[in-house]
Amino acid sequence: MTSLWHATHQPRADRAHSLEPLPDRTDLVVVGAGITGLTTALLARRAGLEVLLLEARSIGAAATGNSTAKVSLLQGTVLSGIRRHHDQEVVDAYVRSNTDGRDLLTGLMEELGVSYQRETAYTYATTDQGLRSLEQEYAAAVGAGLPMRWTDRTELPYDVAGTIALDGQLQVHPMELLEALASAFEDAGGRLVEGVRVVKVGKTETVVHTTVGDVRADKVVMTTGAPTLDRAGHFARVVAARSYALSFALPDEAAVPHGMYLSADQPSRSIRWTPSEQGRLLLVGGNGHDVGRDGHTDRRVQQLVDWTREHWGEVSLTHQWSAQDYTAENLLPIVQKLPGGAEVWQASGFQKWGFTNGPASALALLAAVTGEPEPSGAARSAGASPECATSATRRWRSRRSAGT
Structure with a gap:
């Protein structure tokens, strides 16, 4: 698919x-081009390190290029799930981190000319149980400072019991984004x-063994989704989940919702x-396991096909695919140095929300590999002005230009 x-x-x-052959050594090896x-x-x-980025297949071959590519701080019922296992301070920190990730990514897209759509994100319920989940998510989100709102209006062609909404979130074509990031990295002198x-x-020396030879590095960052080391x-800390996505062309584009929706009920x-040469396409995903x-x-x-046709009528299936992502046992992303004397760092466990957790993890990993404090210029609260989004990258670009 x-x-x-x-x-x-x-x-x-x-x-x-x-x-050409790989270099004998470099400052940093990053594994995984999502x-x-x-x-x-x-x-x-941009911080001045010599960086080699290795990808076993091609950029976006795994989760990123097979996602629904929503860049949102309203993430279904993730916040209330975290709140059931942790105190509100942890939820607050998660939201701040994801805000930084979203705003950093927004700034990069604006800088690199990557198109995106700014839409309202919705989590909705169709049952009483789902409605209770919405109430818990609303409380956790508002407690973390997000400007949530309740609404009884949706563009969906079926009844809902309740809906919570967060305005000003983003959606993007993930491969266009990855290609822009890759080109910017190469233009900056990365490989x-x-x-x-x-x-x-x-484990003791940071030597990266590959299928075409070895590379010595000061530090290694593993961003492969599933930890390969x-x-x-x-193996006991993360659960792998697969979900499915399909795109449809509708006879009437006006029937395609503008918002980004995710159900609180199961099946998800x-x-x-998304825009396309055929006009506005409808993307439907879910049925994870x-x-x-x-x-x-199959x-x-x-x-998913039957459900879409039940609610939107005669639609034409254009593409179908699936993605695999990982959830940690404590529902929080994993960004850590792996045991051993070698400087090897790992990022994983994004719970299907890599378009905010990924850039947020990149900021933490950057601090780890440079020895600098984590950049704090990205907006620290929801609703901050978009101009804040580029401050983290401006900082590192200015350091690079100054030769520091």
Whole structure:
């Protein structure tokens, strides 16, 4: 299954490992060219580090290029889930971090000329149980300072029991974004190599062993989704989940909702729109499950098709695909140094919200690999002006220009 994003984006063909050998050593090796790896690599290069970015397949081949690409602080019922396991201070910190990630990404998209749509994000319920989940999510979000609102109006072609909304969130074509980040990284002097798999990293010395040779580095950052170096018991700490997405052309574009919707009830339903050469397409996702727990995944795809046709009528399926992401046992992203003497860092466990958690993790990883305090210029509260979004990258660019 090929995602709409991969089908409508023509990647560059000149990043193959055969173009030239890998360097003997470098300051930083970043493994994985999704949203987290590319953002980390770009920021680190702008901070003055020599950076090698390695991708086993091609940019966006995993979760990022197969997502629904919502950049939102309203994340279904994630905040209330965190609140059930932690105190409000943890929820507050999560929201601040995701705000920084969203605003950093917004600033990069504006700087690099990446188009995006600013829309309202909605979490909605169709049952009494879902309505109770909405109440808990609303309380957790408002407690963290988000300007949430209740509404009884949606663009959905079916009744809902309640809806919470957060204005001013974003949606994007993920492959266009990744290509822009990759080009900016290369223009800054970084090197991105596709088709090279990292098979091992030393535990005492930071030597990266790949399918085409070894590279010595001062530090390594792993942004591969699933930790490929299982040195911290990740097999027992994260759960892999797969979900599905489809795009449809509708006879009447006016029937395609403008907002970004996610159900509080199960089975999950994710809805958004995207521009295309065919006009506005409807994206429908959901029906997720733990990896390995369903041997008939084609039925889940067909259920989404049937559900969409039930509510939107005669629609034409254009693309179908799936993505895999990871959730930590404490529901919080994992950004940590792995055990051992080697300087190896890992980012994972984004719970399907990598377009805010990924850039937020990049800021934390940047602080780790440069030894500098974590950049704090990105907006620290919801509703801050968009101009704040570029402050983190401005800081590192100015340091690079000054040669410091």
